[in-house]
Amino acid sequence: MKANWEIGVGLFGLILLIWAHYTGLFVAPPEAMMGDVGRILYAHVPTAWVGLSTYLVAFIAAVGAIWSGKWAWDAMVEASVEVGLLLNALLLIQGSLWAKPTWGVYWTWDPRLTTCAIMVVAFGVVLALRRQIEEPMRRLTMSSIATIIAFVNVPIVYLSVKWWRTLHQPYSSPETVDSAMVTPLRVAAFGMLFLATGFVVRRWRQVHRQLKAEVQAPDLPDAPSPLAVED
């Protein structure tokens, strides 16, 4: 049980998310400007916060991996990039669904949307790179470097609404929304955080085990020498 605590954390996060979305959809008042369309706030904003935080974990793990060369850090790079990629892909889908009734299109070349799409591709490349390199230590180094470079996109995405003229709303936080919306928003954020933590830790265990098995596996015996041709 102790080794599987992440399942409990993930399930607890799921329960929080269900409660927050029920409250956000049926109890909280509609958004003043957007009406019911604005209720996507309870899914979209927590996904963004936790998605970017997961990339921060990947960045810290990449620095740790390159610094120490330990497989535990390397496994964390893979686990957090995978979950971060999933969350940020969800973020783009949620944003597109919200953009259609609000802006009239699913996609526009807005700075926030564009930088976010670039970030998703940049971290997707980290996973593609990992699959291409067979030697574990080289894989650790190369994917950590690719993660560190891809992380430069994260502050750009976060600050894009401040740096450029954009259609996207400025930063959302419990202080910027009505008090009736704060509780479901906070609970959804914690729910998403616990769920993502459960996913990351679960995946980390699997990858760590795979890496250890890969490193400890004995080398294959040398190929037999070709048969001598008898005269």
Add this chain to the structure above:
Amino acid sequence: MKTTLNILWKDVLIEWRTRSRTVALLSFAYTILLLFAFAIGPDSAALRQHAGAYLWLGLLLSSTLLLDSSMRIEFEAGAISKLLLAPVSAPGLFYGKAIANTIQLWIIGAVSVPMVFVVCDATVVESSGWLALTLALGAAGLAAPGTLYSAMIARLSGKQLLLPLMLFPLVVPVIVSAVKATSLVMMGDPMNQIGSWLALLLCFNLVYWGLCGVLFGRVVEA
């Protein structure tokens, strides 16, 4: 600094002695420009309006070939291992190669500009000094992460696919700001926006020339 200059001189000398690669890259950039012009058709207003975009997309596509071949000569026959044993410092090696790549990209860009003028019927409205500066900063922005990435994937089997896949998303800010600045130079800049786009290019260069120089040592050690 001396190492950087030596590596730079080595690359320039190799390039000078085997000029066929530069000629091939220039031909490639010219072909891409022609393809864009054919794809758009005889709409001279559209060609003129998007001339900056064609120039930078041509440079971006040429850069993948240049970066790949520039790093291949170091990894062939273990040349890079011998360089490191010489000993040549990894940051010196990185900056030498990245500056050599920047110069080559700048030359391809400088030769492509007259082609753009002819093919797209474009002209320079603002000072041509802005255009030269945009080319220099844009070429440097492509060269720094490109040099690091080409070293990272030099020994991989799928490197032809991986280099553009890794480089293109990363250099989108370079392409966006370089295209904007080039278009403003060619179409006019009544709102004085060129400076802010060049400032963005400069920031990108400062971040990536610093970061890639630090990380290059780990890449070649691995």
